[in-house]
Amino acid sequence: MVTGGAGFIGSHVARALKEEGHEVLVVDDLSFGKRENIPEIDLEVVDIRDEKIHGIFRDFSPHYVFHLAAQIDVRRSLREPEVDAAINILGTLNLIKASISTGAEKFIFASTGGAIYGAVENATEKSPPRPECPYGVAKLTCEHYLRNFYLWEGLPFTALRLANVYGPRQEPRGEAGVVAIFSLHIKENKRPKLFGYGKLIRDYVYVEDVVRAFILSMEKGDGEIINIGTGKKTTNGELWELMKKLSGTQLEPILEEKKKGEIDFYSLSIEKAKRVLGWEPQYSLEEGLKKTLEYFGVCTRVQ
Ligand SMILES: NC(=O)c1ccc[n+]([C@@H]2O[C@H](COP(=O)([O-])OP(=O)(O)OC[C@H]3O[C@@H](n4cnc5c(N)ncnc54)[C@H](O)[C@@H]3O)[C@@H](O)[C@H]2O)c1
Structure with a gap:
């Protein structure tokens, strides 16, 4: 399952998985994504915050959940932090809960490097996070939730902190x-x-390189937060x-x-x-x- 799979990065991930022979379902509310980005791929048009997500997980029973759906606008996150948090935190929790209850093998999360570290050069994953916008706060919060649910519910995850894709x-x-x-x-x-x-x-990192990082995360990097840039x-x-x-x-x-x-x-x-x-x-x-x-x-x- 690729959430946000009708958007920019998600459509590249979904197409690459399909080309590798996987059965792929995209979940996207098409708020910004487009059907024509994924012409050959099954699509459920739904908001990740919706209760319907649970029925979709029961029917499709994904082994791997690639979670890329998000409110990605930093300036909107300052203007409407409650909307940002509802989509980026509560929407993610909805997907995590559905993943646990349907026995998903792994949750791969599109996090952010640019918005989590603040103004830091050569940030490593051990650099103290200092988000300077609510969007970064929400992404960091999701990483903490993922660590908790790995610990207590055994849902393996990898969070990729992406640079500017x-x-x-x-x-x-x-x-x-x-x-x-x-x-x-x-x-x-x-x-x-x-x-x-x-x-x-x-x-600045090219999208095809980022896609490879998502695909490698299916087999590697359990419980890890990893920077993806150049x-x-x-x-x-x-x-x-x-x-x-x-x-x-x-x-x-x-x-x-x-x-x-x-x-x-x-x-x-x-x-x-x-x-x-x-x-x-x-x-x-x-x-x-x-x-x-x-x-x-x-x-x-x-x-
Ligand atoms: N583009 C970058 O440089 C970059 C950098 C760091 C992290 N990221 C993360 O990567 C992911 C993909 O980003 P992108 O650049 O492809 O953005 P994008 O806007 O093209 O893709 C996001 C997709 O999520 C969908 N979406 C938004 N809200 C939704 C909701 N409530 N329910 C269901 N679907 C919803 C949109 O329709 C869109 O198709 C995001 O999680 C983003 O935070 C992107």
């Missing part, structure tokens, strides 16, 4: 969608905005310059102050992912950006 099918919204936003600006010949005057440091630091200014070079656009960005809820920098250490999952990213930023620009219909220069 980018790639095809990402929607151009929110801070996480900056690559999609830049791609569309290039396509439509519109000047992009560089918040934080182009100096915000992030770790370990590299890139400013939004550098990201724009690289996309500019790849596309050949002449557009000049507009420099602006950073928005509320955004941190100045973070980067992740990925040593644990290498050790525990045997995982490391295969795509360079340039390769990933090239594939993403092409998906958005922007021709890239042959390198």
